[in-house]
Amino acid sequence: MPKSRPLLRGVSIIGVGMSKFGAFPEKNSRDLFVEAFKDMTGSVDKGLDPAVIESFYLGNFSSDLFEHQGHTAPLLLDAVGLTPIPATRVENACASGATALRQGVMAIASGLYDVVLVGGAEKMTDLPTADVTDTLATAADVPFEISAGFTFPGFYAAMATAYMAKFGMKPEHLMNVAIKNHDNGALNPNAQFGTTIQKWMEGRIASAIKKGKPAPNWTSIWDFLHDGYANPIVAWPLRLFDCSPITDGASALLLVAEERAREFTDIPIHIIGSAQASDTALHNRLDLTSLPAAKLASSQAYGMAGISASDVRIAEVHDCFTIAEVIASEDIGFFAPGEGFKAAEDGMTARLGGKPINTSGGLKSKGHPVGASGVAQVFELWKQMRNEAGERQVPGDVPLAMTHNVGATGSTCVVHIFERRE
Numbered sequence: 001m002p003k004s005r006p007l008l009r010g011v012s013i014i015g016v017g018m019s020k021f022g023a024f025p026e027k028n029s030r031d032l033f034v035e036a037f038k039d040m041t042g043s044v045d046k047g048l049d050p051a052v053i054e055s056f057y058l059g060n061f062s063s064d065l066f067e068h069q070g071h072t073a074p075l076l077l078d079a080v081g082l083t084p085i086p087a088t089r090v091e092n093a094c095a096s097g098a099t100a101l102r103q104g105v106m107a108i109a110s111g112l113y114d115v116v117l118v119g120g121a122e123k124m125t126d127l128p129t130a131d132v133t134d135t136l137a138t139a140a141d142v143p144f145e146i147s148a149g150f151t152f153p154g155f156y157a158a159m160a161t162a163y164m165a166k167f168g169m170k171p172e173h174l175m176n177v178a179i180k181n182h183d184n185g186a187l188n189p190n191a192q193f194g195t196t197i198q199k200w201m202e203g204r205i206a207s208a209i210k211k212g213k214p215a216p217n218w219t220s221i222w223d224f225l226h227d228g229y230a231n232p233i234v235a236w237p238l239r240l241f242d243c244s245p246i247t248d249g250a251s252a253l254l255l256v257a258e259e260r261a262r263e264f265t266d267i268p269i270h271i272i273g274s275a276q277a278s279d280t281a282l283h284n285r286l287d288l289t290s291l292p293a294a295k296l297a298s299s300q301a302y303g304m305a306g307i308s309a310s311d312v313r314i315a316e317v318h319d320c321f322t323i324a325e326v327i328a329s330e331d332i333g334f335f336a337p338g339e340g341f342k343a344a345e346d347g348m349t350a351r352l353g354g355k356p357i358n359t360s361g362g363l364k365s366k367g368h369p370v371g372a373s374g375v376a377q378v379f380e381l382w383k384q385m386r387n388e389a390g391e392r393q394v395p396g397d398v399p400l401a402m403t404h405n406v407g408a409t410g411s412t413c414v415v416h417i418f419e420r421r422e
Contacts, residue, residue, distance in 0.1 A: 006304055007109040010258025012268040013418075015044040016382040018375075021192040021249035021367030029063060029072065029123040030079040032250035036119065036372075037080045040252040043382075045265040048254070050080070054113040056087040057104045059097030059120035060371035065135040067123050076121060093139035094320060095407030096120065097251065097374025098414035104255045105274045105416075114257045120372035121250040132246050136370070139408040141281035148283075153243060153321070155282055155409045157235035160323040162288035164237065167338035169326070171237040175225050176344045177322040178241045178364060184351055185361025187392035192247055192367030197221055204230060242322040247367035251375035253382075267386050273305035273402075273417030282409040291410030294331035298404070301415040302333075309333030312417070313398045314384060315355075316377035318406040319362040325349075328404050329357060332415070356394050359384060374405035374414065385420045 017040030019032045041048050058073040069075070073087035090100040097120035104116040124132055137146045140155070163169055178197065185191040186199070195203075201224040205215050218224045225231050231239045254264075261268035277293040277300070279285070285292075302308055309332060317332065319325035329340040334355050335348075343349055349357040360366045360380035363373055381401040383389040401418045 007105070007272075007274070009109045009111060011105050011108045011271045012256055012258045012261035013253055013271065013378065013382060014256050014261055014264035014268050015040045015048065015254040016252070016379045017041070017043055018190055018251040018372070018379045019249050020190050021247050021369060021376075023125040023246075024248045025125065027123070027248065028067060029060070029121040029250065030076055032123065032248060033076045033119055033121045033252070034079050036121075036250040036252040040254060044254065045267070046263065048264065050082060052115045053082055053085060053117045053254070054115050055085055055107060056082065056117045056119065057100040057107075058087065058089045058371075059100035059374055060089050061091060061093055061096050061122060062135050062138065063123070065138070066127060072121070076119065082117070092412050093407035094318065094368070094370045095374060095405045095412040095414050096371040097376070098403060098405030098416065099276065099374070099412070101253070101375060101378065101416065102274050102276055102414055105271055108255055108257050114260055116255045117252065118255060118375060119250065119252045120369075120375035122369035122371040123248050124246050124369060125248050129246065141283060144283050145281060151235070152409075153235040153238055156321040156323055157238045158282070159288045159327065159409075160237050163323060163327065166289050167341070169341045172222075173341040173345055174237065174242050174322040174326070175222070177319070177325050178225075179221065180344065180350050181319065181358050181362040181364040184359050184392055185365025187390070188361050188366055191361045191365050192245055193361070193365045197224070197241065201230070238321055238323070244320045244363040244368040247369040249367055249369035249372045249376070251372045251379055253375055253378055267420070269382055269385055270419045270421065271416055272419045273301035273415070275300035275304065276412070276414045279411050281411060290327060290337065291331055291406065291413060293410050293413040294328060294404060294406065294415070297413045297415040298332045301402070301417050305417040305419070307400060307417065312400050312402050314359060314381070314394055315357050315402045315404060316360060316362070316380050317357055317404040318373070319358055319364050320368060320406070322364065324406070325357065325362065328406075332402065332404055351392060351394055359389065359392050359394060374403065377403040377405060378416070378418075381418055385418065
């Protein structure tokens with residue numbers, strides 16, 4: 001088993017950027033990445049000459065199937081005018097973005113490069129939903145799982161029912177996660193669903209009245225979320241509002257050797273922990289209530305950083321479904337097994353709670369362009385740690401934060417730890 005070793009050379013982030021997430025029929029992944037790259041260059045406090053960038057790592061799951069376009073990394077590199085530096089596409093399902101970040105970290109820590117561009121991009125909405133489902137299914141164990149009729153909502157529904165049976169969670173506890181993440185996403189101008197579920201419900205009522213139809217009989221947000229028409233079951237116990245959307249989007253960040261960070265900004269964010277672990281496909285696991293790769297990657301990242309979960313102020317975790325956030329909050333050590341759903345219910349994971357999770361709105365509300373999600377998680381932490389998150393800024397100091405990015409049903413997990421120093 002790999003040991004936790006400190007990075008041989010410090011690595012810092014000196015700029016971040018992202019496109020708006022959503023559905024953009026007039027744009028392709030290149031257009032979206034150009035937007036993210038421009039946003040990133042504008043975030044570098046002391047200015048950036050792109051000519052200093054030495055290499056590029058792109059997280060992208062399947063431009064081949066989503067856009068019928070392979071060899072994506074050099075094409076996106078060319079779109080931002082950075083050829084002829086090396087460009088590498090990294091594919092690790094929904095953890096592609098964080099895996100690309102890890103490749104960039106290792107490239108600088110090894111001494112090979114001083115300045116590395118990391119990006120993520122996915123253009124998903126050009127395909128019909130059934131074809132998107134088929135494309136995402138290629139990240140599972142196709143002969144043993146997909147041929148048996150599973151889709152990703154089905155996988156995570158199996159996790160949810162196993163968790164409910166073991167710990168006594170109810171479907172309503174998952175609704176707490178959805179409500180919280182939409183509350184956060186409503187404060188995020190880049191989010192695909194920048195509205196609260198309360199506002200969503202009120203909009204549906206207003207629309208019905210405008211069309212001369214009877215107003216729905218919802219007296220509370222709970223009535224709305226239990227309505228089989230407004231919030232249909234996708235794979236019990238998961239309903240529509242438990243599932244992240246199909247999304248187009250891109251994100252970018254710039255890594256530099258720590259000793260050079262002050263050339264670009266007086267407030268760099270340092271990467272002090274980076275770990276990745278793998279696991280078997282879901283059908284081969286004895287316990288569906290935890291992701292062993294997430295627990296191992298978290299433990300190794302904490303070991304590398306020399307900290308524990310209790311030291312971390314906030315986290316962006318992989319909430320492709322609401323149950324995924326509950327399980328993640330336990331796997332990263334914020335809460336004991338079986339306590340994550342209770343913490344969400346008690347407000348511990350809310351923006352003003354003791355352990356804020358997914359202040360960006362998470363994949364659930366911000367959106368989930370799968371190759372870009374892991375890098376976009378870092379965008380949020382950069383903003384929070386530098387006190388630049390605007391209305392969604394968590395109170396107090398944020399010296400330590402972490403990201404948790406999962407591929408498929410946990411066959412891959414990548415964890416990073418970030419530090420802001422005075």
